[in-house]
Amino acid sequence: MIGEIGHFGLILALVVAVLQGTLPMIGASKGNVALMRFASSAALVQFLAVSISFIALTIAYVGSDFSIVNVAQNSHSLKPMLYKISGVWGNHEGSLLLWAWILALFGFAVAAFGRNLPDGLKARVLSVQGMIGIGFLLFILFTSNPFERIDPAPFDGRGLNPLLQDPGLAFHPPFLYLGYVGLSITFSFAIAALIEGKVDPAWARWVRPWTLAAWGFLTLGIALGSWWAYYELGWGGWWFWDPVENASFMPWLVSTALLHSAIVVEKRDALKNWTILLAIIAFSLSLLGTFLVRSGVLNSVHAFASDPARGVFILGFLVLVIGGSLILYAVRAPTMKGGGLFAPISREGALILNNLLLSTAAATVLLGTLYPLFLDALSGAKVSVGPPYFNATFLPLIIPLIIALAFGPFLAWKRADLKGVFSRLKLAIVSVCVIVGVSWWVTDDGPILAFVGMGLFAWLVTAVFVELADRIKLFRTSLRQSLKRFLNLPRSAYGMSIAHLGVAMVILGVTASEAWQSERLDVMQPGETVVVGGYDFQFEGAERLEGPNYGILRGSFNVKRNGSLVADLRPEQRVYESPPMETTEAAIWPMLSADLYVVIGEEDGKGGYATRIYHKPFISWIWIGAIVMFIGGGFSLSDRRFRIGAASARKKQTQKTAEAAGA
Amino acid sequence: MKLSFMAPVITFAGIAGVMFYALFYLDPKEIPSELLDKKSPVFALEAVPGYGENLSSENLKEGKITLLNVFASWCVACLAEHPTLMELSRQGKIDIYGLNYKDTPDAAAKWLRRNGSPYARTGMDLKGRVGIDFGVYGVPETFIMGPDGTILDKIIGPITEKDLKNRILPRIDGGEG
Incomplete structure (x- = not known):
């Protein structure tokens, strides 16, 4: 029953999204106030409908309703409650539903808080939001329905990937989506402005807070993701230039640029076209990231091909949204009049430099991320474009950015005195x-x-x-x-x-x-001590325990510095049964000056254990x-x-x- | 319409075109290396500190079939094929040489210490010069080298079970018999 209610909510939301995507737009071009105002009511109903659907799926997860395929494939009755809930968005179908839900939430927020927006602009913005909603809801309903039934229902679920059973990761996707979807609002504002042919400082004052909010959530989401990688993967690495990470990093770079260029529009009425283009690109990259990652395209082209319906839909949607908005930009942007003039050495100039460097950085990351996809597609070759590429291209762009960053805030608008800044x-x-x-x-x-x-x-x-x-x-x-x-x-x-x-x-x-990280890999006997980064790590031994849904091998380390106890560290290795998998739980002692990071591995058969100990200065x-x-x-x-x-x-x-x- | 305003949509059309191609004409056919059936390029590289002897093109023509595996510590896909290589080296039927591509000695040594080394010899191609001579697209790639140092075959990406059965093992058994 609950599945059918959820399914119904999605269909209702789709119908409303279609109305929201068309009527207010017509109203705005005809000057029909009633149709324009309809946008706000539609946004509210759409939010309610998607909420019903999302809540229904959550109830199915919490109650372990294994007659729903999605729950059976991704949950397990023994799973702790937190992960039953995070399981809702820990899979392809559910994560798309979360996306659609946040999209509806933000549309509703614009409708509710945008009381002082001009009717026409508000109607168009909400209408564009509605159109994006149509795309997502269609995609969910036709290719990724989370409410599909299975008969007979299995006795228990398959379980969520244990690596994902972690508080850091449970909250990482929602933050990222808040960021991605927040950029949909700036996108809608950009499209509305292109249709109206008007960008003024009032427009920028609306766009900037949404960009700021989206940027903030992206920052937090990316940080959570990298923190998770740091303590869960057990290598002590925190950034791998992995396609999944890049997918969130590119919109972050572009929204950082957007955030700064919107200031110029607001204060100086200049850089309008550029700001609009950035708003379109930022959201396009969010979409690209969401889809490429979720459909597994970047990791393996074969997964893409295995479900042609999904692939065709994704590509069609991307072409429609990104291609359509860029064509609109090409047609309408040249007619926009730029505002204030300024000298190269000025606050505006500094912000343009910031924008150029940030967007070039985003472009190099995009190139590095898509190159393996292209090569794989064209030649069947699977390659990794690794850190050497990204370090070689990214750092040269970031270093001048940071140097210039210090100057920027000192420069005056219009024309600044560089000599004076130097002396300060x-x-x-x-x-x-x-x-x-x-x-x-x-x-x-x-x-x-x-x-x-x-x-x-x-x-x-x-x-x-x-x-x-x-x-x-x-x-x-x-x-x-x-x-x-x-x-x-x-x-x-x-x-x-x-x-x-x-x-x-x-x-x-x-x-x-x-x-300046120090690292030691050893096979340690109980009682043995090693010195890493000026700290004495004494291995006291290891024991086997039972966790709620996994077995544990737990090591115990006594860390001293100059004879006084600093920390007791207990790294674990966990063995899960459903699905069968091992995870490493590093024990980390974070300090402001350095992190102590200990990992325990297999026994060597002679009573020794493989250990890895790191001293990572200032990593926190x-x-x-x-x-x-x-x-x-x-x-x-x-x-x-x-x-x-x-x-x-x-x-x-x-x-x-x-x-x-x-x- | 000014060209500068068209640039974004043209760029995107290019990207979309390739993705379209990927979607509909995906036939994982491999581009053969330009060097197939030609002699190995000449090179001499130092070994990753502590992991096997130095590697040069001379080692590839010592009268037996060898594998030249291009790997790097930063390469995630290399981990996927690593167990296959370890198993192959345990069986001892074939010498595997490791070309460490665009890596640092430190990182490469750490990686081998952590994951084990299947390589009889290793060579550090720090700048990727030798990789260019071999026409390496990316990592991992594996070249099957004939007894006289000709490139018999090339596997792009991680070695799969199928590659092992159809491309590597027949050569080894054929080479012996």
Whole structure:
């Protein structure tokens, strides 16, 4: 019964999406207010319908209803409750349903919060959302129906891949989808603007918060994914340039660019076409990522071919959405008038440089990701384009980006004085020398790139603080005055500084952990001690235990530094029965200065166990940095100008202070 | 219509075209290496520290059939074929030489320590020069080398059960008999 209700919800949602995708669009072109306003009601009904469907599937999972194929294939009655629920989206069909549900949720959010949007723009935006919804719902209903029945129902389910039974991964897809789907809103705004032939600062003020929110969720989603890889895969690696990771990283790069270019549209009424194009590309990459990854195309072309119906639909949908919007762009964009002029050395110029570097970076990642697919398709060859390619192409783009990032916030709009900026960044140059010197002295060895990384870290951090000090006139006026200025800064100014600091922290974490990690692989007897990274790891022994739905081999390590106990580490190896599989649970002792990372493996038959012990300096800062970036985005999102309606006197005042402050 | 505004849609049309082709004309036929049935390019490479002796083109013409396997520590697909190679080397019927492609000595040694080494000899192709001479598309690839150092066959991607049965084993048994 519950399956039929869910199925019905999907069909209802499809009918509503068709209406939402057509009527308001017609209404907007004919000036029919009733049809335009219909969009909001449709968005609400669509949200309710997809919710019914999503809840129905969740109930089926929670109640282990194995008469539904999807539940039987991906769940198991013995599974802990958390993973029964996360199992809902831990598979192809369910994840698409989650996508469609978030899409409907965001459409509803635009309808509910967009009260001050002009009727025409709002109708068109919601209409485009409706069209995207049609595509997803059709795809789910015809090729990936999660509510299909099986008769007779199996006695128990097959279980969820044990690697996925993990809190980090349980919440990783929802965050990513919030990001992907958030970009659908900016996409819809871009399409609506192209149809209307009008982009103004008010438009940008709408697009920017959605971009910020989507970007924030993507940041968090990617960080969660890499954190999961770090502690679950047991190699201590956290980024593999894997197609699945790249699929989420490309929209992140482009939305980072979009986030910055939307500022120029908002403040200076320039870069409109470019911003629209970025909005289209960001969402296109989200779609490409969602589909390529979910259909298994990137890992194996054969999986793609094995279900031709799915492949044809995917390709048709991508061509329609991406191709259609790019054609619309080609036709309509040339008619848009650009606004303010500016010199190359200016805030606008710096943001254009930022955009060029970020989008080139995204393009190189796209090339590296699709190349194996193309080669596989054309020649049947299976290859990995590995880290050598990505490191060789990505780093040269990111290094200048970080160097320029420090300059950007100092430059004035329209025309800036580079000499003046240099003189203000003297302190940053000094700190670069100090940090590089200190890291040389402490480590006394390491690849050149490591010192470049440390230098970039110092450069960026100092620049952020110098800029902040500049803005509040620290030491140039009384401390009291400075404090007052600090407290009166617009939230977007805090947001920028915080997010940029987050970037610096990530750089620190990546550089230090890559360059100065120590690692030991041993076969250890109980009682034996090894020294890694200045810590003494004593292996006390291992025991076998039973977990809720797996068997455990648990090792016990005693970690000391200079004789005093630091940590008790208990890495595990788990053996699952359904499906049969082994996973490694590394024991990690995270500290701000370094992570201690211990993995236990097989017994060697003589009482010894294979162990891997790592000392990873500063690695936690990668994820701390990502969270700080997310917080920065949140601050910016809560800025007054996004919260207050378009035409209020207070807003103007805010904008003035913001501009005076150089936000 | 200005060309610059058309560029995005043209680029996408190209991508979509290839994907379309992949979808409908997917016939996993392999492009034979340009070098098939020709002599091995000349090279001499140092071994991955601690893993076998150095590898040069001379080693490929010592009168027996050998496998030249292109691998790298960063290559995920290499892990897929690794057990096959380990099994083959355990049987001892054929010498397997490892061409370590665009890797670092450190990473390669770690990878071999972690996963085991099936290689009698290894050679580090740090810059990928030798790989270019061999027409390597990507990693992994495996060349079946004749007793006189000619390239008899080339397997692109991980060695599958089928490749082993149809392409490698007949050569070994044929070579012996």
